[in-house]
Amino acid sequence: MPTYDYKCTQCCMQFEALHSIHECEPKCPACGGTVKKLFLSPPAVHGYMEHGRELAMRSLRQEHGREIPD
Numbered sequence: 001m002p003t004y005d006y007k008c009t010q011c012c013m014q015f016e017a018l019h020s021i022h023e024c025e026p027k028c029p030a031c032g033g034t035v036k037k038l039f040l041s042p043p044a045v046h047g048y049m050e051h052g053r054e055l056a057m058r059s060l061r062q063e064h065g066r067e068i069p070d
Contacts, residue, residue: 006035014038 002021007014010033017026028035 005038005040007038008033008035010034 001018003016003018005014005016006026006028008028008031011028011031013028013030015029019026025035025037027033
């Protein structure tokens with residue numbers, strides 16, 4: 001089951017809830033108020049994966065003493 005992020009429209013508390021997509025939205029655990037689902041952005045990766053791949057390929061080339069195809 002997915003985890004959803006919510007924010008209470010009355011007390012502004014943010015919380016997570018684990019439930020099926022077919023279930024109704026929960027009530028705020030602090031005040032019992034209505035909530036809105038938050039849509040959060042996934043973390044951004046800025047070139048780290050490519051840089052890590054370059055370092056790994058360089059290490060393999062040095063270790064094996066020959067060209068490794070990309």
